[in-house]
């Protein structure tokens with residue numbers, strides 16, 4: 001590890017020591033199948049409130065599949081079948097009486113590639129609050145838009161051009177717009193699938209800072225291929241390999257003194 005990564009790991013160790021730990025989401029015995037092929041095997045994982053949990057592991061190990069289980073995005077894939085249980089504040093999210101639209105408002109998602117709608121900056125953020133009926137007047141909606149863009153660290157850059165297309169922003173700004181869009185419906189958990197992979201280092205640093213700020217109000221689960229990023233932004237790290245959860249623990253420990261050799265090899269760049 002280079003010195004920057006070591007410093008980030010040390011930071012993570014310090015952050016770990018001052019933490020209260022409430023479980024926000026709990027996966028128990030989760031299996032996922034795509035048709036006949038099993039992609040996840042018996043995964044047990046607790047996602048802690050107001051912490052960033054990083055999912056790491058070599059390509060194809062099931063990180064995105066697991067992430068998508070947390071807000072039932074896998075429901076949109078016909079051949080996908082999920083067994084086991086996942087709870088949000090103790091409530092089973094796969095219970096047939098759960099309203100999936102409402103679940104996805106509580107557990108929002110930010111994707112790998114910034115994907116603003118082909119609409120104005122304002123309309124991108126207004127979309128969710130409108131469909132969920134969160135504002136009863138234009139001024140209430142305006143307030144939600146401003147707060148969401150502020151929380152996403154984008155307000156100052158866009159406040160004078162809210163009616164311009166979201167797609168006209170830079171890649172990093174577009175990703176922060178997508179984060180604002182996720183925040184606008186007041187989620188409790190935000191899932192991020194490699195949110196910086198399409199961004200340059202400066203835009204990446206800005207989004208990483210933002211993730212750290214957002215943790216105060218939200219619970220975050222992030223899939224990342226970057227060990228430095230996992231060390232910089234997360235308090236907990238979960239290592240996956242071939243569809244199994246190898247181990248999960250405080251990020252500092254996972255990077256300095258993991259229990260499993262596969263984690264050791266992966267975080268030190270020996271495979272993956």
Ligand SMILES: Nc1ncnc2c1ncn2[C@@H]1O[C@H](COP(=O)(O)OP(=O)(O)OP(=O)(O)O)[C@@H](O)[C@H]1O
Pocket residue numbers: 034039057058059060061062063064065066077
């Ligand atoms: N829609 C799908 N249909 C069929 N198989 C899928 C589908 N999505 C994922 N898989 C398979 O499930 C396994 C896990 O994939 P997944 O994308 O969750 O891994 P990952 O760890 O996120 O990979 P990467 O780091 O490359 O994004 C892989 O074998 C993959 O081919």
